[in-house]
Amino acid sequence: MSFLENVEIPKVVIVGHVDHGKSSLIGRLMYDLDEVPSGKYEELKLVSEKRGMEFEYAFLLDALQAERDQGITIDTTQIFFKTKKKKYVFIDAPGHKEFIRNMITGASSADIAVLIIDAHEGLKEQTKKHAYLLKLLGLDDVICLFNKMDKINYDEKKFLKVEKELLQFANNIGVNVTATVPVSAKCGDNILKISKNLSWYNGKPFCEILDTYNIKKSTEDLPLRLPIQDIYKFGDKRVIVGRVETGEIKLNDELFFLPSNETVKLKSFEAWPKAKKKYIAGDNVGLTIENQIFIDKGNLISHVKSCPKLMNTFEANLFWLSEKKLKIDKQYFMKINTGEYSIIISKVSKVIDTDNLSSKTLGLSPEKNDVCEVIIHSSQLIPMDDFKDNQKTGRFCILDEEKIIAGGIINLQNFPDQKDVIQTKNIKPISFSVTEIDRALRFNHRSAIIWMTGLSGSGKSTIAKEIEKKLFLKNYNVFVLDGDNLRMGINRGLGFSTEDRTENIRRAAEVAKLLTQAGFIVIVSLISPYISERKKARDIRPEIFKEIFIKASIDECKKRDVKGLYSKAIKGEIENFTGISSPYEDPKSPDLILNTENESIAESVKKLENFIIKEFGVIKNS
Amino acid sequence: MNTHLHKLENESIYIFRQAYRSIKNIGMLWSLGKDSNVMVWIAFKAFLGKIPFPLVHVDTGKKFKEMYDFRDKYEKKWNIKLIKGNCPPVEEIDPSLPPAARSAARKTEGLKKILKKYEFKGIIAGIRRDEQGTRAKERVFSPRDESGKWDVKNQPPEFWDQSNFNYPDKVHVRIHPLLGWTEIDIWQYIKDQKIPIVDLYYSKNGKRYRSLGDKDITSPVSSKAKNLDEIISELKITKVSERSGRTMDHEQEDVFEKLRSKGYM
Numbered sequence: 001m002s003f004l005e006n007v008e009i010p011k012v013v014i015v016g017h018v019d020h021g022k023s024s025l026i027g028r029l030m031y032d033l034d035e036v037p038s039g040k041y042e043e044l045k046l047v048s049e050k051r052g053m054e055f056e057y058a059f060l061l062d063a064l065q066a067e068r069d070q071g072i073t074i075d076t077t078q079i080f081f082k083t084k085k086k087k088y089v090f091i092d093a094p095g096h097k098e099f100i101r102n103m104i105t106g107a108s109s110a111d112i113a114v115l116i117i118d119a120h121e122g123l124k125e126q127t128k129k130h131a132y133l134l135k136l137l138g139l140d141d142v143i144c145l146f147n148k149m150d151k152i153n154y155d156e157k158k159f160l161k162v163e164k165e166l167l168q169f170a171n172n173i174g175v176n177v178t179a180t181v182p183v184s185a186k187c188g189d190n191i192l193k194i195s196k197n198l199s200w201y202n203g204k205p206f207c208e209i210l211d212t213y214n215i216k217k218s219t220e221d222l223p224l225r226l227p228i229q230d231i232y233k234f235g236d237k238r239v240i241v242g243r244v245e246t247g248e249i250k251l252n253d254e255l256f257f258l259p260s261n262e263t264v265k266l267k268s269f270e271a272w273p274k275a276k277k278k279y280i281a282g283d284n285v286g287l288t289i290e291n292q293i294f295i296d297k298g299n300l301i302s303h304v305k306s307c308p309k310l311m312n313t314f315e316a317n318l319f320w321l322s323e324k325k326l327k328i329d330k331q332y333f334m335k336i337n338t339g340e341y342s343i344i345i346s347k348v349s350k351v352i353d354t355d356n357l358s359s360k361t362l363g364l365s366p367e368k369n370d371v372c373e374v375i376i377h378s379s380q381l382i383p384m385d386d387f388k389d390n391q392k393t394g395r396f397c398i399l400d401e402e403k404i405i406a407g408g409i410i411n412l413q414n415f416p417d418q419k420d421v422i423q424t425k426n427i428k429p430i431s432f433s434v435t436e437i438d439r440a441l442r443f444n445h446r447s448a449i450i451w452m453t454g455l456s457g458s459g460k461s462t463i464a465k466e467i468e469k470k471l472f473l474k475n476y477n478v479f480v481l482d483g484d485n486l487r488m489g490i491n492r493g494l495g496f497s498t499e500d501r502t503e504n505i506r507r508a509a510e511v512a513k514l515l516t517q518a519g520f521i522v523i524v525s526l527i528s529p530y531i532s533e534r535k536k537a538r539d540i541r542p543e544i545f546k547e548i549f550i551k552a553s554i555d556e557c558k559k560r561d562v563k564g565l566y567s568k569a570i571k572g573e574i575e576n577f578t579g580i581s582s583p584y585e586d587p588k589s590p591d592l593i594l595n596t597e598n599e600s601i602a603e604s605v606k607k608l609e610n611f612i613i614k615e616f617g618v619i620k621n622s
Numbered sequence: 623m624n625t626h627l628h629k630l631e632n633e634s635i636y637i638f639r640q641a642y643r644s645i646k647n648i649g650m651l652w653s654l655g656k657d658s659n660v661m662v663w664i665a666f667k668a669f670l671g672k673i674p675f676p677l678v679h680v681d682t683g684k685k686f687k688e689m690y691d692f693r694d695k696y697e698k699k700w701n702i703k704l705i706k707g708n709c710p711p712v713e714e715i716d717p718s719l720p721p722a723a724r725s726a727a728r729k730t731e732g733l734k735k736i737l738k739k740y741e742f743k744g745i746i747a748g749i750r751r752d753e754q755g756t757r758a759k760e761r762v763f764s765p766r767d768e769s770g771k772w773d774v775k776n777q778p779p780e781f782w783d784q785s786n787f788n789y790p791d792k793v794h795v796r797i798h799p800l801l802g803w804t805e806i807d808i809w810q811y812i813k814d815q816k817i818p819i820v821d822l823y824y825s826k827n828g829k830r831y832r833s834l835g836d837k838d839i840t841s842p843v844s845s846k847a848k849n850l851d852e853i854i855s856e857l858k859i860t861k862v863s864e865r866s867g868r869t870m871d872h873e874q875e876d877v878f879e880k881l882r883s884k885g886y887m
Contacts, residue, residue: 008625037863047875063755064774065876074775077758078751080804089802101779105761108781137781229636230643232670239670243636272671284635286670297643321779335784338643395782402788404779 011089013110017124018095021147025185026090027057032192035081061092076106085211100369101321111215113139119146122162132354138391143179150184154197179209219281222246223306225393227337228299239270239286245392250278256304258383265290298339300383308383309417312444319371322405326366336396347375379475386412439519443477446616447516453528454550455579457557459596464525466605483526496576509537529584549590552597554579634799638668641797644787645744652677654689655834657748663817676703680732684836692820707736720873722839730885746797747887752804756879768792770885805864806857813850839869
C-alpha cells in the first residue's frame with residue numbers, strides 16, 4: 001500500500017442545494033468502497049427503520065439527532081476514506097440557506113469542490129449561491145454531479161438541459177466546470193463505475209475523476225509571506241514564530257518587515273528538538289534576527305524584492321454572515337492572517353443577487369448571507385496582497401463584538417500602495433526614537449495646524465467641532481484648540497490688549513506645535529486679528545500650517561451674535577472687541593476661504609474636510 | 623516524516639500557538655492515551671521545548687495501573703506542570719443516562735470542577751473527527767457555555783484559520799489540535815517520532831486495547847499486533863471501529879451526542 005504513503009490527502013467538499021443529495025453521495029461512496037465500519041451499516045439500518053425510512057446513506061454523516069429527525073444536514077462534517085488509489089477527506093456541507101456559515105466553514109479548507117445538482121429539480125437558489133461562494137473561497141474549478149438521474153429515467157435530453165443551464169451560470173460567474181457527470185447516489189450509478197443505465201454518457205465515473213484530479217498547488221512557488229504569529233522570550237532571546245503561508249525562507253535571508261519597512265538579516269532558526277536550514281509554505285518556523293527592531297504580532301515578513309502591498313484603503317468582495325445588517329462607517333475589526341486592525345466599511349458599491357446575478361447599487365445595506373463589493377478604510381497601514389496574486393494573504397474576516405461576521409477577498413486594483421506613497425514623500429522608516437514620521441505612518445495622516453481665523457460669530461467654533469467629529473470618525477488624530485478654552489487654562493490671566501493678544505496667539509501656536517509633534521491634526525479656532533501675529537504662528541511650522549479664513553461680514557456677525565458679545569461691545573461693556581473697538585485684518589492669501597454667509601455650515605465643513613484629507617491624508621480621496 | 627504527517631503536525635502546531643496567543647488562561651487535558659501523548663509531543667514542538675501551560679489529568683480513579691505508572695514516570699521525565707483532578711461518585715451523575723455513559727460522565731463533572739478552580743478560559747483536548755460522528759462536526763475552537771454545554775446546532779463559523787476566541791466570562795473554549803488526524807495517522811506519527819505510550823496498546827494473549835478509558839467500561843479487541851508496525855498494518859485492513867471497545871458508545875443511538883452536549887470531550 002506504499003502508494004498511499006507520502007502524499008498529501010486532498011480535501012473534497014460537496015456543496016449544493018438542500019436535499020440534492022450531498023450527504024447521500026458521500027454515504028453511498030463509502031458504502032460502495034466498503035469503507036463503512038463493521039456494525040455501522042446494521043446500526044444505521046435500525047436507525048432508518050425507527051424513522052420509517054428506507055436505508056438512508058446520509059445517516060453515515062448526519063450524526064446529530066436533529067439532523068436525522070429533520071432529514072437535513074445542519075453542520076459540516078469531515079469524513080476520511082480511501083478509494084483504491086487515494087485517500088481523501090470528504091467535507092459534507094449543509095445546503096440549507098440557514099447554515100451558510102457552516103457551508104463556508106466546511107468549504108474553506110477544501111482542495112477540490114464538487115457541486116451537486118438534483119437533475120430533476122435543476123438549479124436552485126443554494127446551487128447558485130454555493131457556486132458563487134466557492135469562487136469567493138478561491139475554488140475556481142468545480143466538478144458538477146447531476147444527481148437523482150433515476151428520478152428522470154436516466155433521460156439524456158433532460159440532463160443536457162440542466163447541464164446547459166449550469167454551464168451558462170458557471171461561465172457568468174467565472175467558475176470553471178472541469179467535469180459534468182450524471183449520477184444517482186441512491187442507486188449507485190456512475191459513482192464508482194459507469195452505469196448501464198447511463199450508456200449515453202461518454203465520460204468517467206465520479207470516483208475516477210477524483211482519483212485523476214490535478215490539484216492546483218502553487219503556495220511554494222509564490223513569494224515569501226510569513227505573518228508573525230507570536231514572539232516568545234527565552235531569557236534575552238526573542239523568537240519570532242509564525243507559519244510560512246507561501247514561498248520559502250532559509251538561513252542568511254534578508255527579511256523585509258511590514259508595516260515597519262525594515263530590512264534585517266535572519267540570524268537563526270529555532271525549533272524543538274532540532275531546527276532545519278530551510279522552511280517552505282505550510283511550515284511553522286521560529287526565528288531570530290540580527291538587529292532588534294520594533295516588531296509586533298501581525299507584522300508580515302517577506303523578501304524586499306517581492307513584498308506585499310501596504311494599504312489603508314482597498315476594495316473587497318464580502319460574504320456577510322451576521323444577523324445584523326452591514327453598517328457604513330461603523331467600526332469593525334478585521335483579521336488578516338495573524339494581524340488585527342480596526343476598520344470601517346466606507347462604501348457598499350454593489351450587492352449581488354446570486355440567484356439572477358443582478359446587482360443593486362443604490363440604497364445598499366447588505367444583510368445575512370448577502371455577497372457584496374465594498375470599500376474598506378483603516379487608520380493603520382495593513383500589509384496584504386491582491387487575492388488573485390496570493391490567496392493566503394489576500395483574504396480576511398471581519399469581526400463585530402468579537403465574533404466573526406463576514407469574510408472577504410481583496411482587490412487592490414484601484415487604490416495605491418502606500419509604501420510607494422510614503423517613499424515618494426521621503427518618509428523614513430521607523431527608528432527607535434519615535435519620530436513624527438513614524439506617527440504619520442501609524443496614523444495614516446501627517447500632522448497639521450489648521451488655523452481658523454475670523455470675526456467672533458463667523459462660525460469658527462462650530463466648524464471646528466464639526467470637522468473634529470468628522471475626522472475623528474475617519475480615524476484621524478484630531479484635536480481642537482479653541483480661543484475660549486485656552487483662555488481658561490494656559491492663557492489664564494491674559495486680557496485683550498494688543499500685547500496680551502499677541503502672547504495669547506504665541507502660546508496657542510506653541511501648544512499646536514507640540515500636538516503636531518505628537519502626530520495630531522490641530523484645529524486652532526482663534527479670532528487672531530493681526531496679519532503679523534498669524535505670520536509668526538505660521539513660522540513655527542510653516543510646512544504644515546494652513547490658514548483658513550472663516551469669512552462673514554461684521555454686519556452678519558452682529559446679527560448672529562451667538563454669545564451676546566456684540567451687543568455688550570456696542571454698549572461699551574467690553575473693551576477691545578474685534579470688529580467694534582479693535583481692528584480685524586483680513587488674510588491676504590489664505591489657504592482656504594470658508595464663506596459662512598453664502599454657504600451652510602455643512603458645506604463649509606465638507607470643503608474643509610476635503611481640503612485636510614487632500615493635504616494631509618496619506619491617501620488622497622474625498 | 624511523510625508529507626501527510628508533516629502537514630498534520632504543522633496544522634496542530636499552528637492551532638497550539640494560536641490558542642496560546644489568543645486565550646488567556648489555558649490548560650491541556652492529558653488522558654495518558656496515545657492521542658494525548660501525541661498532543662504533548664506536538665506542544666513541545668510548538669513551544670520550543672517547554673510547554674507554557676499546565677497539563678490536566680481528570681482522574682476517574684478507575685484507570686489501569688499501567689496508566690498511572692506511565693503518568694508518574696513522564697510527569698518527571700518531561701518536566702511538566704500537572705494538575706490532577708478527581709471526579710464525583712457515579713451516584714451524583716444524571717441517572718437518566720445508560721450505565722456506562724453515566725460512569726463516563728463523571729469525567730465531565732470532574733473537568734467542570736477543575737475549570738472553575740483554575741479559571742481556565744481554554745481547554746486543549748485531543749479528540750479527532752474520525753472517532754465518532756458528533757466529533758466529526760466539531761470546530762477547532764469550540765465554545766462551551768457556563769454549564770459546559772456544547773450548542774451543536776449553533777456553532778460559530780471558522781474559516782481560513784480564523785476563529786472566535788473571545789466569549790463572555792463564564793464561557794470556555796475547547797481547543798482541538800488533533801481534530802484532523804485519524805487513528806492511523808496517530809500511530810504512524812508515534813512510530814516516526816518514537817513517542818512513548820502505555821503498553822496496553824500492544825497485544826497480549828491475542829487481545830489489545832485500541833482506546834483507553836476506565837477499566838470497567840473499556841474492553842480489549844482481538845488482535846495479534848505486538849508492536850507499532852503490526853498495529854499500523856492491522857489498522858490498514860480492519861473494519862472494526864476504534865471505539866468498539868468503549869461500552870458507553872453503544873448503549874443508545876444518541877448517547878454520545880447526549881454526553882458531548884453536556885460537556886464531555
